[in-house]
Amino acid sequence: MGAYAAAYERSIADPTRFWGLAARDIRWLVPPDRVLDDGAPPFYRWFTGGELNTCDNALDRHVEEGRGDQPALIYDSPVTGTTATYTYRELTGLVARFAGALRELGVERGDRVVIYLPMIPEALIAMLACARLGAVHSVVFGGFAAKELAVRIDDARPKAVVSASCGIEGGRVVPYKPLLDAALDLATHKVDRCVIRQRPQLHADLVRPRDVEWDEAVAHAQPADCVPVAATDPLYILYTSGTTGRPKGVVRDNGGHAVALRWSMENIYGVGPGDVFWAASDVGWVVGHSYIVYAPLLTGCTTVLYEGKPVGTPDAGAFWRVAAQHRVKALFTAPTAIRAIKKEDPHGALLAGYDLSAMDTLFLAGERLDPGTYEWAAEMLGKPVIDHWWQTESGWPMVANLRGLEQMPVKAGSPTVAVPGYDVRVLNPDGTTAEPGTDGDIVVRLPLPPGTLPTLWKDDERFVESYLTRHPGHYLTGDGGHIDDEGYVWVMGRTDDVINVAGHRLSTGTMEEVISAHPAVAECAVIGVHDPLKGQVPRGLVVLKSGVLADPEELCDELVAMVRDQVGPVASLKEVAVVQALPKTRSGKILRGTMRGIADGEDVSVPSTIEDPGVLDALRPVLRPPTAP
Ligand code: COA
Ligand code: AMP
16 A cells, blocks of 8 residues: 555544644644544534644744744745845744734734735734734735625624735735725724734825834834644634625634644645745635645745736746745645746746756646646646645645655646545535546535634534535535546536636625626626636626616626725626526526536536526527637
8 A cells, every 4th residue: 555545544544543643743832632522513623622822833943943043934025126034033033023012902812813914024924923822813815805804804803903005916006005994994893903014115094093003013012922722722714705795704723723734744745844835825815824824834944925926027937036046845826827827938938047956846726727737837847746626614735646645646637636634525416425437516524634624703503504514424615526436536616606716716696796786787697707817707697677778888897896896806807798687497596507607618408497498598699708619
């Protein structure tokens, strides 16, 4: 039996022993009484009775163990022309000071802090400072609009918000403070204090006494020590799109998270202490939480924080420049970034100038890795390209080719095999196991391994209803696909109304809520359609209220602007069409999946439950992409 098969079998047969051994790589202040607490299914808790501090494991511990002078963080920002390196000792000092500043603003263990920051070192410092105090951070991605930020503030009810005067998107300065102020006005929860990082590119007006500048806040702050927390205490809440307009607050605990992420670095990514790891993502997404911030630092690696784009900052060689300059061993990004590079530099001419000899592997996740992109990257780089599949809820890979443990042959289009700890299965609608090669719901048999979501923030009921009810005893991933007869998992796409735009997870439900609020709109549907660069983009279809005499073009522009304004530019909704009617089942459900299939040029079968097939036929010319045969 190979190393992978042996580890996988051990993890499923005896999870307590498997994760108990992995937990030895974490510094516990009080060792756990139990590895897996399975006393109240379907809720499971890992490492109950244990106490630790995640920031201690990510920073202080490494300083004490001799890594004080090793770079912990390299900030590389082509958009501001800055590169800065922080050693573990320096970063520990900065985090302790900022934790002290937060404490002086009233933040204590268990309090929430919303972080709305661009990709600057302060984002990572603020996250770790919360961890240090035992406070719970909730980072909100900068591309979301004020309303989305307000929804998250109302759900997390933070004591403080940490933000900046601006972000920089390619060549554009994006003011953050007006968005924050608007969100705080919209939110019903009142936030006492905001810490604002003034950036040289734009000065923000402060609202005194609520707002305080970062520098002012840390000037007289006493460095704070790490506060011991229970392994089961929340480390963070990260909101993610569900099928409704209301985002889901995915909770991450401290103990299980530290153990799982530490294990994943060596076994999945093949990197260890001292190696340079670069996840080219954003701290606003789970990839950023896990693989820009926590996993590399828990492992004693050097992490790279990149404030730039794959293309245009300044060119499609940017990723190769960063990887070469900082001697990156493992690079992790989304397939869409590689497609953007490929589009601008199809023959990889820009690769030639860079020494990528330190680079061992390219990891891709966040959306399906199409075989064309896989093959291009593998050929250009001449290095292993690893697809792996996971989601905000899992926090770390569920299916992967385990580069560090045992690399399996690649099958382009499949993220390979179930990661130890995840009993991945494919079920038919009636709950029976699908035959190999047959598509169904991809689920994970409970208990999920450590590091995965224990629940949703203050909403156990929604957690059970969303994930654990459709197939009792199993976690529903929301993805469909199959497992082949060699155990390779093939993830074919979401089975719900979540879409994935440029590696960003978005809810069509949220966009529909915004569009339906327009006084001229009777009903609408937003579907995700295939896009050669972004994987998917949203497309809106609206039916007008009878008697409305709006100019369709003007109305559509208005709706696009509303979505940009209320959901955020990241939604990337550019196309809306006015139609006579939407196809529905006899019970009134809009046939979004069928419309999506037609838009993608698939040979879709029309459900027998359709109310009026004529409605769908009338829509075909609107749905079909202009380039489709
Ligand atoms: N703050 C403010 N605005 C933001 C933002 C942020 N943090 N992130 C994105 N936006 C804006 C963009 O400026 C853009 O605005 P525009 O419509 O005015 O041009 C819009 O949101 C859409 O952004 P994006 O989806 O990033 O598209 P793009 O055309 O700017 O870039 C790619 C396309 C492929 C280069 C880019 O999406 C990319 O680098 N993707 C990698 C994805 C990734 O890292 N995913 C994380 C999961 S691993
Ligand atoms: P997020 O929660 O933002 O990480 O998005 C998770 C979703 O992205 C998953 O449920 C999948 O639909 C999709 N996804 C992520 N990685 C992959 C992958 N490697 N292959 C296919 N789909 C993926």
